[in-house]
Amino acid sequence: MSNELIYLSKQVAKQRLDRRSFLGRAGALGFTAATANTFLSSAVMAQGAVKGGTIRVAIEGGSSSDSLDPALVTNSTGTMVNRLWGEPLVELDDEGGLEMRLASEMSATPDAQTWTFVIRDGVTFSNGKSLTADDVLATMERHAGEESKSGALGILSGIKSMRAEGNAFIVELDGPNADLPFLLSDYHLMIQPNGGKDDPSAMIGTGPYVIKSAELGVRFVAEKNPNYWNPDLGHASNIEITVINDDTARVAALQSGQVDMCSRVPPKVASLVGRMSGVEVHSVPSAGHYVFIMHANTAPFDNKDLRLALKYAINREEMVDKILFGNGSQGNDSPINASYPLFSEAEQRSYDPDKAAFHFKASGHDGSILLRTSDNSFPGAPDASQLFQQSAKAAGITLDIKREPSDGYWSEVWNKQPFCTSYWSGRATQDAMYSTAYLSSADWNDTRFFNEQFDQLLFAARAELDTAKRTQMYADMGTMVRDDGGLICPMFNNFIDATSDRVAGWATSKGFGMMNMYAPIRMWATG
């Protein structure tokens, strides 16, 4: 690469030259705009974060019937807003491990039953009050209390007692749980002064930004918190979030330069969006998966051969191609993929009409099988159901598809009817995922998977602090679900977000899309 181009790109990174003139001069040197742009973005990355400026975000999910109380947040807009003004004790890092936030240290007793979090010194809330262990205790009490409507109530249910001692917050559990810190990184658990018991919706926290204006389901404006403790987070001076639920309008807003980043690009148009000038699409593997779920205790799905027949009758490769347009990976009939920290690979199950026909015959089932689906069970679910119908037909299995209305699907069909389409957004750890949906006693055991051995292994793994042994336990559990469970998991979906060249600093993260909803906080405006 030409020295001249390197020099020029550094000038842009230092903001001594604007981008338009840079592209002009690069053109004069004989470089195409695409080459020059790629070169520029790496120079900007190398220069490091630029402070100041405004980052404008278009995001989906928000609604005018939302609440500002972090306990009641249910969608990605609320999660992103929570992250602006608030902070949890610990947070997921880019590798799927944990990094310290409001806790500066954490430790557990060897039985993983008592956990101690040392609260960070010298942190103040945006109302000027300084952070203490009592605030942390009050926050957890509010979310875990009997009256609580918090979305984090379930994950806090294993706690026996909590107390604050000096600058330490101590949790005693009913049973061992090596994953407790992961649970505490939940996006509802923003530490608030006195736990938010006085005014839960005040949006006062220790986060990198202070909310200046909040119109639910419409727009949020935030300003940098001048007293924020962590210099590595929060580069832009101002952040503006606009809720745009219409996919086309959200992408158009990025394209017309009204926003600098946009969440959830539809897979169908991802490659087209990527070709726009000055726009970069980020397709990031996630723990989210699209599923066909059978109730393993309801006829005809209580027959293991029938379940296996259907598992062999689905064409996973085709689903990834035609439903995700390549933005994802094949599933293997377990809810776990490489996004999880203790993942170990199992042999990939693939489409095999002969095996499917063999197991179908062995099951003794006669007649067609009813599959229920709806548009909102996952994007493209009715199409995926038709693909499944076609691939099953080749194995001599007849699937009848019933299209259900989107309204009421989650209350009337999912977790009620024996065979339907659905999705899971995944969890931070295997334990969380299995406890939510595969433990015999789980409320959301939507495949009616009752396996005593599995349950015992799950509890044993929680107490196991030796990573190698724990990995093996999870591998065994994965095999049980894969071979015996009611889950048909054809694909894991990627999170697809897009950013313009007016911002830089994208990194591939774990958790949710938009860099685990930290994109506006971790990226910076390039001017």
Added chain:
Amino acid sequence: MSPVLKLIAQRISLGILLIFAVSILIFAGTQILPGDVAESILGQSATPENLANLRAELGLNEPALSRYFSWLGGIMVGDLGTALTSGTSISDAIGARLGNTLFLAAVAAMISVPIAILLGLLAVRYKDRWPDKVISATTLASISLPEFFIGYLLILVFGVKLGWFPTVATVFPEMSLGARLNAVMLPALTLTLVVLAHMMRMTRAAILNVMQSAYIETAELKGMTSFKIIWKHALPNAISPVVNVVMLNLAYLIVGVVVVEVIFVYPGMGQYLVDHVAKRDVPVVQACGLVFAAIFIGLNLLADIISILSNPRLRHPK
């Protein structure tokens, strides 16, 4: 009392009666919806105790009739109740949103009504010649396209390619009037294209109807130019049906624009209503229903009154 005043008073009292009837319908309709409000709020965390607590808190244990009257009493003094989902005052939320909706409707009306009437007059003047055909064809084409498609087309052309107007029309209180007008230009144009044809066709039809009359022939024989005949003699006599269809379209601009609001991210009433329907927030749905009904009835009332006033036989009784 003059017959005009009497007629108008009659219309207004009928309108008020109608609003009461609608309020009964709305209330009854939301009562017979399947599922209990308390159950749908609590969802999966519903236990018998907290269901009972919430029912008492919401007053669901009282008989429907007394709930209806306390609701009606609140509305009389401008209190529409509190939203179940967010716990905020519905009157405040609707106040801001209704203002936005009326602003967008007003801008769209100011563009579309004059254009529609002018095009209608032109179509009559050049009846069955090419200007008439071009006007009819283009306006009918624009009404035949779904709103979201027109919206996307305008976004593509004026927002993305030409960059004249913003594609996101989110307005907020700190905006100046100029910035607001700029922001709502694309949604207003979309709505204009949607309502234009109806008003234009009605104007054309109403005037053509009058053009058969003997006094038009007289005017022609006097040697008046054809446009002057249409403007001075035909339009005033055709005003009643034209006003009716204009008011119908204005009502549509206020109560029927949820698709446009979604595409252009405009914080109006439609989006607010839909968000709360999805969460079974009954008080908000009732309040929005009533506001929409009142607007619809009010505008139709206005159309009636203008028709009455524009009728010389009623203005000058023998």
